[in-house]
Amino acid sequence: MDDIKVNQNPKLGSIDRPNSYIGRSLPRENAKKHLDGGGQFVDDLTLPRMVHVAFLRSPFAHAEIKSIDTKTAKLSDGVIDIFTAKEIDEVCKPWVGVLGHLGEMRSPEQSPLAKKIARWQGEPIAVVIANSRAQAEDALELIEVDWLEKDAQVDMETALDPNAVIIHPELGNNLFWTRTVNQGDVDKAFKEADAVVETTLDFARHTGVTLESRGIVADWNKAENKMTIYHNGQAPHMMQHIIAKHLDLNEGLVRIISRDVGGSFGIKVHVYPDEMAVTAISKKLGRPVKFIADRLESFTTDIHARCHKISGKLGVDKNGKILAMEIDDLSGIGPFSMYPRTSAIETNQVLNLSGAPYVIPNYKAVGTVVFQNKTPMCQYRAVGHPIAVAITEALIDKAAYKIGMDLDKIRKINFIPDNSYPNKSPSGVPLEDLSHQASMDKLLEIMDIEKFETKKKDDYQKGILSGYGVISMCEVTNPSPLFYGVGGAHISSQDGASIRLEGSGAIHLSSSITEQGQGTEAIMKQIAADQLGVKLESVRVTLGDTDATPYGGGTWASRGAGIGGEAVLKAARKLKDNILNIAAAIMQTDKESLDIEDNNVVRKNGGEGISLQKLAETVYYRGHEIPKGTNPELLATASFLIEGIPFVFTNSAMGCQVSIDQDTGIIKINKFWAVEDCGTQINPKLVEEQIRGGVIQGIGGALFEECVYDDQGNMQNATMADYLVPMAYEMPDIIVDHVTTNSGRSIIGAKGAGEAGTGGAPAVIMNAINNALKQVGAEVISQPITPEKVLKALGKI
Amino acid sequence: MAANNTLSISFTVNGEKFNNVNVPSRQHLADFLRSQGFTGTHLGCEQGACGACTIEMDGKAVRSCLVLASQANGSDLKTVEGFDDKMMEQVKQSFLKHNAFQCGFCSPGMLMTTKEILLSKKKLTRDEIRSEISGNYCRCTGYQSIVDAIEECINEVN
Numbered sequence A: 001m002d003d004i005k006v007n008q009n010p011k012l013g014s015i016d017r018p019n020s021y022i023g024r025s026l027p028r029e030n031a032k033k034h035l036d037g038g039g040q041f042v043d044d045l046t047l048p049r050m051v052h053v054a055f056l057r058s059p060f061a062h063a064e065i066k067s068i069d070t071k072t073a074k075l076s077d078g079v080i081d082i083f084t085a086k087e088i089d090e091v092c093k094p095w096v097g098v099l100g101h102l103g104e105m106r107s108p109e110q111s112p113l114a115k116k117i118a119r120w121q122g123e124p125i126a127v128v129i130a131n132s133r134a135q136a137e138d139a140l141e142l143i144e145v146d147w148l149e150k151d152a153q154v155d156m157e158t159a160l161d162p163n164a165v166i167i168h169p170e171l172g173n174n175l176f177w178t179r180t181v182n183q184g185d186v187d188k189a190f191k192e193a194d195a196v197v198e199t200t201l202d203f204a205r206h207t208g209v210t211l212e213s214r215g216i217v218a219d220w221n222k223a224e225n226k227m228t229i230y231h232n233g234q235a236p237h238m239m240q241h242i243i244a245k246h247l248d249l250n251e252g253l254v255r256i257i258s259r260d261v262g263g264s265f266g267i268k269v270h271v272y273p274d275e276m277a278v279t280a281i282s283k284k285l286g287r288p289v290k291f292i293a294d295r296l297e298s299f300t301t302d303i304h305a306r307c308h309k310i311s312g313k314l315g316v317d318k319n320g321k322i323l324a325m326e327i328d329d330l331s332g333i334g335p336f337s338m339y340p341r342t343s344a345i346e347t348n349q350v351l352n353l354s355g356a357p358y359v360i361p362n363y364k365a366v367g368t369v370v371f372q373n374k375t376p377m378c379q380y381r382a383v384g385h386p387i388a389v390a391i392t393e394a395l396i397d398k399a400a401y402k403i404g405m406d407l408d409k410i411r412k413i414n415f416i417p418d419n420s421y422p423n424k425s426p427s428g429v430p431l432e433d434l435s436h437q438a439s440m441d442k443l444l445e446i447m448d449i450e451k452f453e454t455k456k457k458d459d460y461q462k463g464i465l466s467g468y469g470v471i472s473m474c475e476v477t478n479p480s481p482l483f484y485g486v487g488g489a490h491i492s493s494q495d496g497a498s499i500r501l502e503g504s505g506a507i508h509l510s511s512s513i514t515e516q517g518q519g520t521e522a523i524m525k526q527i528a529a530d531q532l533g534v535k536l537e538s539v540r541v542t543l544g545d546t547d548a549t550p551y552g553g554g555t556w557a558s559r560g561a562g563i564g565g566e567a568v569l570k571a572a573r574k575l576k577d578n579i580l581n582i583a584a585a586i587m588q589t590d591k592e593s594l595d596i597e598d599n600n601v602v603r604k605n606g607g608e609g610i611s612l613q614k615l616a617e618t619v620y621y622r623g624h625e626i627p628k629g630t631n632p633e634l635l636a637t638a639s640f641l642i643e644g645i646p647f648v649f650t651n652s653a654m655g656c657q658v659s660i661d662q663d664t665g666i667i668k669i670n671k672f673w674a675v676e677d678c679g680t681q682i683n684p685k686l687v688e689e690q691i692r693g694g695v696i697q698g699i700g701g702a703l704f705e706e707c708v709y710d711d712q713g714n715m716q717n718a719t720m721a722d723y724l725v726p727m728a729y730e731m732p733d734i735i736v737d738h739v740t741t742n743s744g745r746s747i748i749g750a751k752g753a754g755e756a757g758t759g760g761a762p763a764v765i766m767n768a769i770n771n772a773l774k775q776v777g778a779e780v781i782s783q784p785i786t787p788e789k790v791l792k793a794l795g796k797i
Numbered sequence B: 001m002a003a004n005n006t007l008s009i010s011f012t013v014n015g016e017k018f019n020n021v022n023v024p025s026r027q028h029l030a031d032f033l034r035s036q037g038f039t040g041t042h043l044g045c046e047q048g049a050c051g052a053c054t055i056e057m058d059g060k061a062v063r064s065c066l067v068l069a070s071q072a073n074g075s076d077l078k079t080v081e082g083f084d085d086k087m088m089e090q091v092k093q094s095f096l097k098h099n100a101f102q103c104g105f106c107s108p109g110m111l112m113t114t115k116e117i118l119l120s121k122k123k124l125t126r127d128e129i130r131s132e133i134s135g136n137y138c139r140c141t142g143y144q145s146i147v148d149a150i151e152e153c154i155n156e157v158n
């Protein structure tokens, strides 16, 4: 790793002092275990008397279960038992995926196993428990189900039609949720506009495709009344609450352990029916139960994302100033709203974030969310952002083309000025500490778009269509209680850190933030060592265990560094203060004359100090030697919460340059640039890797990924060979740069950086492609932008 | 039932001898290795598409999800736990330096593919490296850091 170091935050002291680790690209020594095959993923765990399960899942998108006969299957080798909804419901109460803070949401009760009706292909209806997964799968084939297939409501666009199939008759129609935002007077403004442009974009469903699939081992210990869950999730304390609530257990006696997690991206933060069934089975049998989703199960039961059709309209005056924007978004979420975060959030983000970088005095947004017979849809990396950013930036490009203005210039004259924060988005969301102007300037500097104008012309002569795009966006990070807690969800918006000096002189840190590969452990270590004044290697970290870490929200919505990191900083400062107090008493001097460097308490003016090891030995083993009345605590705990604002936003500017083969329709992304302002970077290399990984997932959505369904609601490409994910060959190198505006909400000043790439890439790629296609009067409006769609746009097929 | 047939096989894993071990005839090699505690071999798709389960069998990279355990009879197997020679230690240092993994789930397979690239002694361009690792799926990194690490290894080995 290059030794990039960035001194970005005066509140943290000089980067050149001893043990300054914040702002340095240090390698993740703790993660080397993965290169030695020493990770501890859920499937690596084997417990005594552990049994395995396989789920019988609905082969139909919509069907009545007339009867289930498990008699023969129960006699199959190695089978311990087979349960249907009846048995599971005895121990697990149903849930409802609605929250109270966003207006009326309507979603019916959902249980681990479907009772009379299956509503998506893949919904679990029975579960075989056996000595091995293979034996459980053998028995699945012997279960006899009498199905009555029903018409399925697959298409979201007809879900509210009078003759639609009503998925939940008790609700009367297929509407889950709707919201309208109305600021100013769009109709009047459109009349006054010199140019009005419109477009409609659609975004296919895609999914997370974590390489490690969802997995859980539930271990009910009757003797202790204790449920231990090994789970590859993102939010252990949320799961603790939910499992206790629905299985009627003492919440304090539910322990969630999340060790190594093979990627999550939001997929693993939801409550899944099959995982709840596993906990119920363990409770019933009093044995450890393991479930690891296979890839087919991942594709048909991991939450899907996107599935939007959005139309938009933008009005500008002749100078390019935006006067009004209007959007109307439709989204299909499958048959249930997911629990406990609901499936309304993606659409809500679309309404909140569209137009967010710009001054738009009149703004109207309508979102409609409907049920359909497909896999449930919910929050995945960059929730709602790709749709919001793509519609905004597509309209802005169109307006620029219409009035004959440069693509960068139209953005620059409409940005909310960097010096005008705190400010508000067009939808009314509070914004602060953003830098669209500086970030776009930086992007243009590193990207040099003039060059691409020339290249475009040269390429055109050669028969190649090339084009470029630039975009700006806001990314939701570091959420406050106003995200979920206010709506009634038991999801902590606060995170805690606990840090101690041990008898050996070692530092132990625990945090409620979890690790799925982002580098949580590494940055927590860097913050703790930096703030305490100790060597990095003297800090060890515990994460992902509700019995061993402070209470908190976990890792989602890019909150680890900004919220969890601030808690670590505060705890480390407290511990330092305690240590210096004790040292001052022992050394008979005043605290202000002391500091900690390289694991030693030192006198600022020189002279003999004391090592932390010696100090700890004195405190723990010879406490009688410290002066009476000295606080002997070598342990400090702190927590942090974003207050007074719904989220801390990050902003990004992105650019890319593409070329299109007119004969094959194949798009090549030649180069991609991202400028991110995430405030303090604790480890710049890890920030860059978050951005790169995010961009690649955004490219996946823009060009390749789609859960393809037929008219009956059967998923057609539920294998890793058929569902196209980005592989190394098609991916470009990504140039990352930064502008630094620290968040004023914390000392550490860090905002999130995990999602901008995924949120912005689809917009800039689509704009670049359309910039290229424009030369021949063509346009694409549907993602993924496949070669076939390009050829269609070119009139070749 | 065929499902219960077992076969007795002998082989080595990372130099350790396994003599006359009974394996279910239908079990794939990855499941078998994992059942023996070699959990560094990961499963991402079980159909040969993701590369996570790639191990070395008699000097060649194979997808252990596509090989039956019984086919390993008489073979020398090497899994990520056994990648401890000088060259592989260097590769690991390079992966660490470039942060060529995030969650680490793809790493065992990526390391095996890297090993094959290095043993081939080919001097590859970045594009060629990308093409060589295109049978290994990584959802986290975006691949650039992996290409950086492999590029550095190629330069050092040659």
Ligand code: FES
Pocket: B042, B043, B044, B045, B046, B047, B048, B049, B050, B051, B052, B053, B054, B063, B064, B065, B066
């Ligand atoms: S698990 Fe073998 S290639 Fe994916």
Ligand code: FES
Pocket: A211, A262, A263, A517, B100, B101, B102, B103, B104, B105, B106, B107, B137, B138, B139, B140, B141
């Ligand atoms: S590091 Fe997570 S899949 Fe590659």
